[in-house]
Amino acid sequence: MPLSMLKSGIRAAVLLSVCLAGRTVWSEEVQLTVQDVPQPLAAAVKQLETREGWGITYEEPPDKPAPKGSLTLTYTVTDATRADPRFQEQVLTQLLARPAGKDAPRFRLVQAGGLWHVTPEQGSPLETPITLPRQKRPLGELLQRLCAEVTKRSGTQVELGRTAGLPLETRVTLEAVNREPARAVLARLLNSAPRRAAWTLRTQGTAQKYLLSPHRIFRLTGDTPEPVLEK
Structure with a gap:
């Protein structure tokens, strides 16, 4: 191999190493x-x-x-x-x-x-232990049932508010729940692959009424939103 080509190859390898090293320390x-x-x-x-x-x-x-x-x-x-x-x-x-x-x-x-x-x-009302049977229903209906169960068990009214980016008509399975905190049940219900979702729980006019508003999670500064699960 000609010396000039060898030198070029070495220089390219060094530059690549520097780039890779730079990537590992990027902050x-x-x-x-x-x-x-x-x-x-x-x-x-x-x-x-x-x-x-x-x-x-x-x-x-x-x-x-x-x-x-x-x-x-x-x-x-x-x-x-x-x-x-x-x-x-x-x-x-x-x-x-x-x-x-x-x-x-x-x-x-x-x-x-x-x-x-x-x-x-x-x-928070979502710390209330709830009990629900195993059921397969549209996501929106399951969210409504969860809110109704929290209201019944806690004595504090919780209603489903605005949802953003969630496939409410998609049928999903909720396994049986026996006196489990509503927050954990809700997190599991909203985060069955490939969905990723969080929520806000806000008071509405009185401390005795809350609106639960779930929404999809994705980065607005770089990542492409994850696909919505189809029916």
């Missing part, structure tokens, strides 16, 4: 900011979900919605850490620790059903 510093908005934590959670593709639910406290406020969160992410549950927990824990106004309610982080749940310290 991005993210500054997430919500400024003077109602329910700042809910807004920040939504930004994290759509930016990183994480499954995060948000449940309002039972007394009143969070007042206006601002939040700023800075973190450094790589392709590897983005998919790491330990990193996700670290970022979300930092977010919950950020002050959002003196009258802001306190929240805690719970993991269940492959999702992160931002839920009020005072508790």
Whole structure:
């Protein structure tokens, strides 16, 4: 092999190694900011979900919605850490620790059903144990039945609100449930492959009524949305 070709091959291999090495150490510093908005934590959670593709639910406290406020969160992410549950927990824990106004309610982080749940310290109707028989029905109908069971068991009215991107007519199977927290059942129901979905639970006018609003999860900043399961 001519020396010039050998040198070219070596130079190309070195450049490729540098590129690959650069890819392994790639990182991005993210500054997430919500400024003077109602329910700042809910807004920040939504930004994290759509930016990183994480499954995060948000449940309002039972007394009143969070007042206006601002939040700023800075973190450094790589392709590897983005998919790491330990990193996700670290970022979300930092977010919950950020002050959002003196009258802001306190929240805690719970993991269940492959999702992160931002839920009020005072508790949530979705912590209510529910019992349902095994059934195969359209997804929308199962969500309605779950809301009715939570209402019956908790004494707090929960209704199905707006759904975004979910195939409500698709028939899915819900295995029998015996006194299992509604949050875990809902997470399992909404995340049967290939669906990925989270939700918000918001009060409506009175602390005795909630709207449950499920929605698909996907990154708006890069990833192509996952296909919807057809009937």
